[in-house]
Amino acid sequence: MQDYKTVESSQTTLTELMIPSYSNFGGKIHGGIILSLMDKVAYVCAAKHSDGYCITASIDVVDFLAPVEVGELVSLMASVNYVGKTSMIIGIKVISENVRTHVVKHTNTSYFTMVAIGEDHKPKQVPGLILKSQDDIRRFSQAKNRRELKATYKRDEASIKDEFNTAECLISLRDERCQIFQ
Numbered sequence: 001m002q003d004y005k006t007v008e009s010s011q012t013t014l015t016e017l018m019i020p021s022y023s024n025f026g027g028k029i030h031g032g033i034i035l036s037l038m039d040k041v042a043y044v045c046a047a048k049h050s051d052g053y054c055i056t057a058s059i060d061v062v063d064f065l066a067p068v069e070v071g072e073l074v075s076l077m078a079s080v081n082y083v084g085k086t087s088m089i090i091g092i093k094v095i096s097e098n099v100r101t102h103v104v105k106h107t108n109t110s111y112f113t114m115v116a117i118g119e120d121h122k123p124k125q126v127p128g129l130i131l132k133s134q135d136d137i138r139r140f141s142q143a144k145n146r147r148e149l150k151a152t153y154k155r156d157e158a159s160i161k162d163e164f165n166t167a168e169c170l171i172s173l174r175d176e177r178c179q180i181f182q
């Protein structure tokens, strides 16, 4: 295994035609189809960087920015933004193109944390990342910050759960659109 690898060496683009069977009741492409393609391209990119089997540990926010129509070409561009010891954060940008008008929409951007798994089924170390451009450095640094923020958020979440107080909660829900029966 190489100690360090470039971002380009694992960059992956997946393009897929949106066929009618991918649509939902509203005639637009089902969000789950896009999610599945995102998971696939994240896997390929992570597997190329780590030279092996990977699993999805976490997905950092998927906002659907614009609907995707049947007949459009969806392209998913993935690259390794950050590597930890055994994990890789894969940044994915999704665009959708109308083949007749060539109008291109940006439909999603998301960050998948993939973990490399060794023969022993345990997380295994991945190669470091060679950062060659300003964009490589910016993405690495922003992903590192996001990872640290997430760790803080998880700790806060755990303490919120520990400190849960039903009486205070009921007061905070007074102006919400819910009915409480107990």
Ligand SMILES: CC(C)(COP(=O)(O)OP(=O)(O)OC[C@H]1O[C@@H](n2cnc3c(N)ncnc32)[C@H](O)[C@@H]1OP(=O)(O)O)[C@@H](O)C(=O)NCCC(=O)NCCS
Pocket (backbone or CB within 6 Å): 054, 055, 056, 057, 058, 083, 084, 085, 086, 087, 088, 113, 115, 123
């Ligand atoms: C992901 C998984 C392997 C982590 O196992 P673990 O015993 O917690 O291993 P570790 O604590 O050593 O974590 C391994 C790495 O994953 C990262 N990680 C684990 N859970 C994470 C999460 N929820 N979000 C982001 N990163 C996570 C850790 O930070 C660590 O990164 P690093 O080595 O780069 O510092 C384990 O939770 C798992 O198998 N989950 C199920 C995955 C799955 O079924 N996915 C869907 C199908 S592919």
